Amino acid sequence: xxxxxxxxxxxxxxxxxxxxxxxxxxxxxxxxxxxxxxxxxxxxxxxxxxxxxxxxxxxxxxxxxxxxxxxxxxxxxxxxxxxxxxxxxxxxxxxxxxxxxxxxxxxxxxxxxxxxxxxxxxxxxxxxxxxxxxxxxxxxxxxxxxxxxxxxxxxx
Amino acid sequence: xxxxxxxxxxxxxxxxxxxxxxxxxxxxxxxxxxxxxxxxxxxxxxxxxxxxxxxxxxxxxxxxxxxxxxxxxxxxxxxxxxxxxxxxxxxxxxxxxxxxxxxxxxxxxxxxxxxxxxxxxxxxxxxxxxxxxxxxxxxxxxxxxxxxxxxxxxxx
Numbered sequence: 408x409x410x411x412x413x414x415x416x417x418x419x420x421x422x423x424x425x426x427x428x429x430x431x432x433x434x435x436x437x438x439x440x441x442x443x444x445x446x447x448x449x450x451x452x453x454x455x456x457x458x459x460x461x462x463x464x465x466x467x468x469x470x471x472x473x474x475x476x477x478x479x480x481x482x483x484x485x486x487x488x489x490x491x492x493x494x495x496x497x498x499x500x501x502x503x504x505x506x507x508x509x510x511x512x513x514x515x516x517x518x519x520x521x522x523x524x525x526x527x528x529x530x531x532x533x534x535x536x537x538x539x540x541x542x543x544x545x546x547x548x549x550x551x552x553x554x555x556x557x558x559x560x561x562x563x
Numbered sequence: 564x565x566x567x568x569x570x571x572x573x574x575x576x577x578x579x580x581x582x583x584x585x586x587x588x589x590x591x592x593x594x595x596x597x598x599x600x601x602x603x604x605x606x607x608x609x610x611x612x613x614x615x616x617x618x619x620x621x622x623x624x625x626x627x628x629x630x631x632x633x634x635x636x637x638x639x640x641x642x643x644x645x646x647x648x649x650x651x652x653x654x655x656x657x658x659x660x661x662x663x664x665x666x667x668x669x670x671x672x673x674x675x676x677x678x679x680x681x682x683x684x685x686x687x688x689x690x691x692x693x694x695x696x697x698x699x700x701x702x703x704x705x706x707x708x709x710x711x712x713x714x715x716x717x718x719x
Contacts, residue, residue, distance in 0.1 A: 408566050408647045409654065418676045419658055443662035483679060491564045496652075500568065502575055503706070506599035510713050512706065519702035520574045523639060527690035534683035546675035550659070550668065557666050 431473030459489035478540035587629030615645035634696035
């Protein structure tokens, strides 16, 4: 079970756009150069974040991406859900209700296996929902200073 | 991000083998009929559980699978890890150290994004590691009685 690489890209771009708020919008070309990422693939991921209302996309030659709301109001869960979809990782297909084992069974209650998998996934979601882009920015303040310094030096 | 269907199959087979402990080993043909699953695909999953020391595989015409240790000592995490591998779902590729943004940076500490993703994954693992096959059996005792009853009726 693996997340797509877009999750790392998306989270780092959100943190960077938080730090570069005064310079935004930041072009896709610059964001790609920032992390040495393929521009076309990165663009697809950032468009997904824009569609989810996390980023704001400004069109045109001087356009690019900016945070669509304050970094305190964007959780890691928001970003992961926008990029990986809202589906739970575990899919219950109710095999307990199929085949020779199911004969004479009554299946009113949710399956204990499915319920336990859901509890674990909720614990994971709770952690990610409790941590915002602002928290991540605060955790690495020196990187924020470096980001603003390096951005000012970037060729136009 | 999706788990393979084998996780649902593997967990249900472990619970069923716990209930059918007195009848084990249970043939792959019977386990497949039990849940109406494709025998060859199911066999691959159960072999992975045997390789991980969760199931015991008995060869021969009267062979099949049984739990390799008491159900109190098999956690849901054991089963998920055996089927999905031990890798974390989030892969940090340290893009923070690449490109124009990284210039002049020092990257001693683990990345805050990676650390937060790991904390969330640990919360998920902790839940699954705290729940055993014996717990799942106890949760649905009526299904255990039905399982033993239906198994006794199964054609040879």
